[in-house]
Structure formats: structure tokens, C-alpha cells
Amino acid sequence: MVAANRNYLTALDAAIGDADHGSNLDRGFTAVREKLAASLPDDTGAVFRLTGMTLLSTVGGASGPLYGTFFVRMGKACEGKAELGLGDWSAALDAGVEGIAFRGHAEPGDKTMLDALLPAREALREAAARGAGLAEALAASAAAAEEGMRATTPLVARRGRASYLGERSAGHQDPGATSAYLLLKAAAETISKSASGCAPMPPAR
Amino acid sequence: MVAANRNYLTALDAAIGDADHGSNLDRGFTAVREKLAASLPDDTGAVFRLTGMTLLSTVGGASGPLYGTFFVRMGKACEGKAELGLGDWSAALDAGVEGIAFRGHAEPGDKTMLDALLPAREALREAAARGAGLAEALAASAAAAEEGMRATTPLVARRGRASYLGERSAGHQDPGATSAYLLLKAAAETISKSASGCAPMPPAR
Amino acid sequence: MKKLINDPGDVVDEALEGLAAAHPDTLRVNLKPRYVVRADGPIVGKVALVSGGGSGHEPLHTGYVGRGMLDAACPGPVFTSPTPDQMAEATKAADGGAGVLYIVKNYTGDVLNFEIATELAAEEGIEVASVLINDDVAVTDSLYTAGRRGVGATVLAEKIAGAAAEEGRSLAEVAAVARSVNERSRSMGIALTSCTVPLVGRPTFELGADEIEVGIGIHGEPGRRREPLRAADEIVELLAGPILEDLPFEPGNEVLAFVNGMGATPLLELFIVYRRLAELLEDRGLRVVRRLVGSYITSLDMAGCSVTLLKVDQDLLRLWDAPVATPALTWG
């Protein structure tokens, strides 16, 4: 997923950042794939934690600590669970998103990955509340992320590198919101394929 | 003359040299014009000498010492003469050309200004020998220089900056041979205008 | 893309190998994870200075490792801040038992990664302090944004705090010196051309033949605005104005004036820039007591320049003059 969208993410980052978001995440998720291929833990929490630690030590930039923290916190929320139900997914996403907010101090509307992730976690909560199926819930969550991602375009950035552009950052879609949507979409698609939910985040491609 | 051809000479020098022949000579002859405008000596020899000394101290590069020596030697040959007849012109050109050969150690066919100047001085000698008029003689001399200049095109340079190009210098006309022709042409035209010869090298334009 | 490189993905490691080979007496390079340390370190009893950031700003930071300046530097990928594990390793390698000062340019990535590194160092029982550099007046400052970028003042802070550490000052004192350099410095830059990130292969932004980007950082980010190309003297005025107003610098102030090249701008042009800057500062009644002209904090192959002014005091001046022996700054 990330490798396929490397140039797209980098092009978005070239417009309002420093043209590295795609290669940053590609480097990180390639390392994650290798780590998980070498030994895939049974525990979903351990998979998320390993993903997070690997991103932390390979991505760098703003997105490294943010996505690193995201997965580490998700891992903590899923500790000891071999399979995840919708409630687990929702709790994990809550924990992950709060991790990003804690690390990055961004507010909604600052034109960051949070602007895709916050609506996504709301959608997942709602779906859980109305008793939706896991695949359907994750799809709804990805759809909300997509909407949030698109809504970043007119915003003036207040966090990250794009904030240096001031008004000129408006009119461009945020790269981090875009990668967040792509990750959630990949999760939704994987779960929908594996039918009855529960596979951990796929070794991203 | 030089100012008008500055870009032309520089373009020739860009092809096989360092793109400065035009600005070098323009700088020099502008200074000469100012010096002569301030006080024009009666003595033709003094005019040539002042021209040479001014070129020496303002042109630099290869052409500065070469044209500087050229005019200083011409000045010596014309010392004390208020007017120059054809014999004087011929002797002066001989002295100037020998000065360039002495300073630069170039041989005929090395693709330098000498390749325009040597035929020019031959033509002047011949014209003097057959008793031609001054204006006609100078015109013949300029024509010979032009032919010599054109003949530099196929040559492989053995002196000056163009020699670093080796075989690649062939196919380009030598900038110094070109400026030498332009100077002789300007002399011929001035003399032909002032009808009965004798004006010293015009404050070049 | 025309660059003297091999595989674009190998640029950082290969340049580090070249740096190590070129300066064996001054520094040592570690590749996994990436960090550069003083060849004669760690210096027992001395506060260690550690910095780092994305690559592509050379000589910053790796070229400032050596006596009187940094004890370690952590280079990230091109324009991407390094990771906490690199920083943690570098911290351990540089630590001489008197504490470690992180000099962090204010970019979200650098800040967050150094923040995590600080947590890791604490787990190892190493005392760490951090100083944030944010001297770029092109960025509107506000509590609610990422704030100003760290640019030219980074070089000055690393030199001056490095000298303070070399003198044997305590961690708190060295941190105070670095903080003071940052507080008394202001910078602004312009670009004549974009730079090209090796892994991208195309210029990050396109500038017309008659345009400049005003208020650029050091990562090929577009600047605050685009303006028509103009004479060097006017560009200096464009940069000096906001800098002088911001601190503000006032008549009688003694300053260090720093004209920096962005990577592809030759020295000849930087001296033309410095000429007007010196003249302008004198006209404003400032006293330029120290100067630095050259390409010290760059943005790959970007053409352009930045101006940094530091209002010095006697202590900062003495520390600036103190001996330094690194690949990129050497004197005394």
C-alpha cells in the first residue's frame, strides 16, 4: 500500500512540505514487513507494538514518532489478544489517535493526519454503538478518514512543516492525512477479504 | 568597432575559449578612447604607444599583453612622426606583428591572431613594393587579414586557451584573428574616409 | 537530475563514509544506526553536545563534530529527521558523565524524535537538556502553530555552546549559553532555485527565470511568497529589514553577521551579499564585530542565501573566538 503510493505521498509533501513523506513511510513499512516476515507474533498487541517500534526507529521526520506512537499505543490496547473484535478495534484506534494527539499537540483543523484519524475513530465508535459488523465498521471508518483527508485541502496548516507556508498551505491536501486514510483503507480491505475480521494490520505493501 | 562587435567576439570565444574576448577588448579600447579624448598627442608614435600601454594595463588575458605589445612596438616604429605614409605603416605593422610573435611564441597556423596579422603585413609590404596608394594598400591588408581569419576555422589550435580543446577546436573561427581583422578593417576605413591617409589608429569604437 | 551520486538511496551512507575517510583524525562514523562522534571522545567530565537532523544541510551537523563544537551528530535521511534510537546511541557514545545537551532545530520531526530520545536517555540514567533553535523570522510566530524554524543560528549555537562545554561549564550553563544565542539571533533566507531531493529526482518546486522564493527554510519548502528577481543589494534589504525589526537590533548593538550560501551559490556572490549587508548594518548604527561568510547550513543544491544576525555580548564573543577544530569550522 505504502510502496504503491510512495510517489503520490511525496508529491503531496513536495507541495507544502519537503518531498519525503512517501519515502519516509516506504522505508518504515518495508522494515516492518521484513520484521514481521521474520517472525510474526501470535499476539495482535505484539504485532502492533513491533510495528510501532520499527516505525520509530526507521521513519524519522514528524510522521515517524507520530505513527510510531500510534502503533505502540494500539499495541498496548490489544495486549494479549490473538483476535480483535470491533470493540477491540475501536479501543485500539482510540488509544492510537490519542497517542498522536499527545505527541504532536495538534488540534482538529490544524491540517494534519489527525484530521483524517479523528473522524475515522468517531465512525468506528458509532458503528460499534449501532452493532455493525467489523468489515462494515472499518469501511465506514476508512470512508470517514477519506472525507477528513479531503477536508484538509482548504485548511491553513498550523502544525508541521506546512505551517511555515502560512496562507500558501491552503489548497493542498495534507500528506499525513492522506497516508492515514490509506492505512485505514488497507486495514478495511484486508479485514473484508479475510471475511470474519481479526487479522492484525497487514504487513503493509 | 570593438564595442559594436563585443558580443560577436565573445560568442566566438565562448565556442573555443572562455567567453571574454569581446569584453576584454571593449574594456581596453574604451579606456584608450578616454585617454586619447583627454589629450591626443601630435606624434603618431606617441598615440600608438599610449594605446599599447593602456591596453596592457586594462585588458589582461592573452590579448592584453599581445595587443599591448603590438601597439607599443608600432609606436616605437613611428616615433616622432606626425603623419604616416605607406612605408611607415608597413614598417609599423612589421614591428607590431613581430612584437606579438616575440611575446606569444606562436607560429603560423597555430590558430591565433597571428594568422590574420601575418598575411596582412605581407599584403601591405607587397602593396608598398608595387607603389599602391595608402588607402588601397590598407584595404588590401584588411582583405588579407579577413582571408587569414577565415582560414583559422579548420585549424586545430596550438596556442592559447583553444589549444586545450585539441581536435574539438577545429571548425571554429579564432576570436583573436577576428578582432585583428576588425582592427585592420577599421584602420583601412578610417584612412579611406580621411582620403589622403595619415590619421593614426582611430580612437576605436 | 544531475548529481555526483550513485544510487539515490545510498547518498547519506556513502557521504558519511566519505566524511569518515576524509577526516579520520577528527571524527568516527557509525552507520547502523547512523551517528558521528569525535575521534577523541567521549571527553570525561565535559558536557557533551549532540545535535542532528535531516541530511542535505552539509556541513551541518556532521561537519561540526570536533573539539570545541559537537561531540556527536545524528544524520537522518535527506531532509528527514533522524530517529530516537540513533540519538540514544549517539548520546551514550558522547556522554562523558557531565550530562548531554541536545541542540534541536525547531521542526516537528526533530522535536518529536529528540523528545523520545530524551525519554530513552533518562532510562539509561543520562542527564539530558534540550535547547530549541527557532531563529527564522520568515515564519509568523504563534503559540498555536509549530512556530519558527531553526536555521542559521544553529551553526552559531553549536560553535558557541561547544566552546562553553569545552571550558568545563555545567550542563545548565551550557544550555543557557545555547539558549541565549538562539534568543539573540534572527535569520531569513531566499532561494534563486529549488533543490532536488535525490530520491525524488525532480526539483521540489518550480521557479520562473525571473522569480525568487522569499522566506525559505532549509528543506526545499517553498517560502512565504514569490517575488520578482532583483539585484543582490535589494535582496539584502529584503532580508535585513525583518531581521532587524524582529529582535529588534538597535543602534550601538554589537553583532555577528553571518551570510550563508544555500549550497549551489558560489563564494563570489556571497561576498557581494556581505558587502551590502555590512554597509546597511553600519548605516543603521550597528557595530559588526564578527563575520562568517560561506555555505554552512545548506539545502542540497539550492541556489540562494540566508542572513543571520546575532547580538553578541562579551561572553558570547569570547566563546565564538575560542579554538575550534572540526571539518567545517577551524580556528584558534
Add this chain to the structure above:
Amino acid sequence: MKKLINDPGDVVDEALEGLAAAHPDTLRVNLKPRYVVRADGPIVGKVALVSGGGSGHEPLHTGYVGRGMLDAACPGPVFTSPTPDQMAEATKAADGGAGVLYIVKNYTGDVLNFEIATELAAEEGIEVASVLINDDVAVTDSLYTAGRRGVGATVLAEKIAGAAAEEGRSLAEVAAVARSVNERSRSMGIALTSCTVPLVGRPTFELGADEIEVGIGIHGEPGRRREPLRAADEIVELLAGPILEDLPFEPGNEVLAFVNGMGATPLLELFIVYRRLAELLEDRGLRVVRRLVGSYITSLDMAGCSVTLLKVDQDLLRLWDAPVATPALTWG
């Protein structure tokens, strides 16, 4: 043309004014005629080193004026050698009574103008010796041509002969040292892009996106041939081959390896070049005992690099290590 300049005709004078303003403790600049001298000169009883050449090669030569290197430098217009009157004035200003050594790069213009300056100095009763630098292996050497160009070895000769003069050696001895540096040095360069002469306003030559010029000099002259762009490692092999063969350098030789940037090439790339060079020299059994990596003799805003090797001996090595304090080279 995008440059940080004002009127293209003022480039040289304005850069000199900037240089003077930036290095008031090291040097003094005279504009009519143009020359740069040590601020503390003339040094009575010391052989004076004077060099010069066209501008556009900064820091060469003006940036090498100072203790342990040049006593004076004469900058000409861009890429045009200076005139004899400048050299004569500089010679008088630098002369400390022990004679003056001219270090002359082998270009017809430089040679002829220094020749006339030598005649002028003789009239003033100043003893002058000249050493010609002609280290560029890209040019076929022959008795019947202008011969090889002086490039990278100029920097090494100025540093090393400067140290010999500083030690108090005689004019003949200092000249012998400079000559020895030249005889033991070989260089070759390539360009990724042309440069643009300010008064011309267009690139001197046009290179395709996938082409390099091989065997360039330092005046934007086209090189010996055009070749396809290739990886940095292969470019190093292209340059090192002819250099090694020419002297020849042989297994066991101790060398100083110098990777030079042409003006617009960032340090990151130069270290990638140096990495392969160091590897290659080691493979050939040479011992690299000293290194210099940076933009020390440039061609305006040309991107590219040159490689210079100097086969050192104990005396040259000691002189290389001796203290130097100039704007562009400082150590010890």
C-alpha cells in the same frame, strides 16, 4: 541568469569589497589597481608569495592571502588574467626585501601578464622568481602548444610554498618547493553543468540532461570530450585513471588526495566522490596521508568536481601541516 549580483560589470569590485569587509583582520583590498595583501604585511625578511588570475575561481586566490600562504593576490576580471600594473603594485606592496615568488597558472594570459610584471619588478630592483603550475592531465602536453593548464595543484602549491616562505627559506628554496609540488601533482575535472559569465548572461556551453563534459578547466571552457552522465563512482574512475598513469603514481606512494567542487556542487556530493577515490587509491596500493575536500578552486556556478593527487615527501608533508590563517584555509 540567476545570480546574487548587482550590475554584472561590478561583480569583481563588489566581491572584493565584501571580502575586505568580511576579513578585516586578515587582509586589505586595493581597488585601483586591484590587489589583495596581508593585513600584517609586508613581512620584512620573508620571501613574498604573489599569485593572481581571473576572478570566478573563489576562494582562489584572494581567499588564500594570509599568514602561511599568499602575501598578495591580483584578481582580474571574471576569467581574465590580471594586468601587469596590478601585479607590479602588488609586488611592491608585498615585497619584504627577500624577493618575490610568482605562482602562475599556465594560461597564456596569466603567463604573458606575469612575464611583463617580472620585467617591471626588475626595473624596480625587486628580485622575482616564477613557478608555473600545469597539472591538468586532460590536456595533451607538447612543446609546441600552450601546454597543460594549472588547476588544483595551485591551491596545494600556494599552501606548501607559503609555509616554506613562512619558515624563512630563500627565494630559490621556496621556488623549488612550489616547483616540486607542481611536478608531483596531477589533476583532472568534469562538469555536470556549464557556468554563466556575468557579463555574458548565458551559459558558456550547453550540456544535455544526460551529458557531462570530461576534462574541463576552470574557465567554463568546454572539456576534451562529452560523455554520458554516469554514477559518481564511475566518474571517479574516469578521473583517477589518467591521473594515476600520468605521473605515474605507484603502489606504496604517499599521497595527498584533493577532491574539489567546481562552485555549485554541494559538500554532500563531494564526500560521495571522496569515498570512492579513497577506496580506489587504497586498492591501487597508494597510501592517502592527507586529504582536502571542498570547493577550493572553482568556476563560478559550474556543477562538477576535479580530483588532484600530490605525491608527498616528508618535507612537503610537514609544510602542508604547518599553520595557515587565511579566509579559506585555516589550521594549526
